[in-house]
Amino acid sequence: MSAPEEDYRSALTAAVGHARRWLASQDERPVGPSRTAAELEVDFGGPLSRAGTPATEVVDYLAVKAEPGLMAMPSGRFFGWVIGGTLPASLAADWLVSAWDQNAGMRFATPATAAIEEAAGTWLLDLLGLPPNADIGFTTGATMANFTGLAAARWRLMADAGWDLEAEGLTGGPRIHTFVGIERHDTIDLGLRYLGLGRPTVVPVDGQGRIDPVELDRALGLVPARAPLLVCLQAGNLHSGAFDPFTEAIAVARAHGAWVHVDGAFGLWAAAVPELAALTAGVEGADSWGTDAHKTLNVPYDCGIAVVRDTTALRSAMGVHASYLVHETGGPADPFETVPELSRRARGVPVWAALKSLGRDGVAHQVRELVFRARQLADRLAALDGVEVLNDVSYTQVSLAFGDDATTRAVTARIIADGRVWMSGSRWQDRDILRISVSNWSTDDDDTTVAVDAVRDALAAVRGS
Numbered sequence: 001m002s003a004p005e006e007d008y009r010s011a012l013t014a015a016v017g018h019a020r021r022w023l024a025s026q027d028e029r030p031v032g033p034s035r036t037a038a039e040l041e042v043d044f045g046g047p048l049s050r051a052g053t054p055a056t057e058v059v060d061y062l063a064v065k066a067e068p069g070l071m072a073m074p075s076g077r078f079f080g081w082v083i084g085g086t087l088p089a090s091l092a093a094d095w096l097v098s099a100w101d102q103n104a105g106m107r108f109a110t111p112a113t114a115a116i117e118e119a120a121g122t123w124l125l126d127l128l129g130l131p132p133n134a135d136i137g138f139t140t141g142a143t144m145a146n147f148t149g150l151a152a153a154r155w156r157l158m159a160d161a162g163w164d165l166e167a168e169g170l171t172g173g174p175r176i177h178t179f180v181g182i183e184r185h186d187t188i189d190l191g192l193r194y195l196g197l198g199r200p201t202v203v204p205v206d207g208q209g210r211i212d213p214v215e216l217d218r219a220l221g222l223v224p225a226r227a228p229l230l231v232c233l234q235a236g237n238l239h240s241g242a243f244d245p246f247t248e249a250i251a252v253a254r255a256h257g258a259w260v261h262v263d264g265a266f267g268l269w270a271a272a273v274p275e276l277a278a279l280t281a282g283v284e285g286a287d288s289w290g291t292d293a294h295k296t297l298n299v300p301y302d303c304g305i306a307v308v309r310d311t312t313a314l315r316s317a318m319g320v321h322a323s324y325l326v327h328e329t330g331g332p333a334d335p336f337e338t339v340p341e342l343s344r345r346a347r348g349v350p351v352w353a354a355l356k357s358l359g360r361d362g363v364a365h366q367v368r369e370l371v372f373r374a375r376q377l378a379d380r381l382a383a384l385d386g387v388e389v390l391n392d393v394s395y396t397q398v399s400l401a402f403g404d405d406a407t408t409r410a411v412t413a414r415i416i417a418d419g420r421v422w423m424s425g426s427r428w429q430d431r432d433i434l435r436i437s438v439s440n441w442s443t444d445d446d447d448t449t450v451a452v453d454a455v456r457d458a459l460a461a462v463r464g465s
């Protein structure tokens, strides 16, 4: 064996061992970390030594020292934020992506990753019921997927207003008026900010956080005629899991000539489940969509997906060339033309592996199971004295309260300190809440039973104190 071969062998073998031990510990270990970042800096910081360290030693040190500071996010008992686990096929594919070390920006340079990502993209459009000829970009996450869709929107709206955005920038150009539901995800505002579009107009929502189409119509009617308009809708509200009424809201937006973008970070996946299709009905009528593969699909971080119907707008906004060179529509895009980055890892490969390992039925089953577990948790918890389920549990999110805000905060803190499960505290519709997000393929009956016990015990402890 050559020296480099031996170095790779021993470092990778060590990594496999550590990875397997970590994954095997998920069933039993406390979910939360036992050390803080500040404490761990002692192990990882200090001056960089002059001499290097053998690769295998580096790997062993990393794994052992990091362990107490790791959150068991791959565990079926992790219910925080909206953070999915990792499927075996996608984790292994992700390792291959690192080993292959392809700079996945150009089709001709890395044909295998381009073909794999294109196949994954075609499957995704089919599964999610989106236009089969739309372009796909594999971004770092939904924040950047949304940003990408909004960038395409900005390009198209400015071009249609007769403004050369690339040459002139935004200054002096027509103002794009942007509209969001009050309960949109904050990263939509971030995307608009990156794009220089300013703060959006907020439109009232109903009790589950769904945008009100009548209010949207009214808000759109207040801007001057022929002003460029951009409407952002949402599939999957962070707190309730609710979906905007796409058919009505998109019809309203269309009547005003607006571009419609949908943030479907975790919710767009409902479209893959026949019984849940009503939630996303009409969503295919939008212009662009952002979603995540690292949430509901359970691929490793990081992976978001941008989908844009108007391929000219997307490639013009993201491609690294002047607008006068963008004539080709119809052919496949180079990967760098559909995402903000030029160089990137082939993060669509773990998506392909996840879809290939699950199959169409497996994807539907995985999403259906998450919803089933969320409803099971909501039903069991609602049966406990002193627990209020605040949302209609139509998808994967459950928002709870325990009487007043102080009690809810105390119960949340107890649950996190207890360690059997991990759930996020948040604030929704002027109340402190405990939010459960079921996002992990491996969450099973034992996990939901432990979760109910943990909530019950925490509430009892708070009441008894």
Ligand SMILES: *Cc1c(COP(=O)(O)O)cnc(C)c1O
Binding pocket: 082, 140, 141, 142, 143, 144, 185, 187, 236, 237, 238, 263, 264, 265, 266, 292, 304
């Ligand atoms: C998670 C999330 C985002 C942001 O996605 P990242 O992958 O964290 O960048 C945007 N919108 C919604 C609804 C989300 O749940």
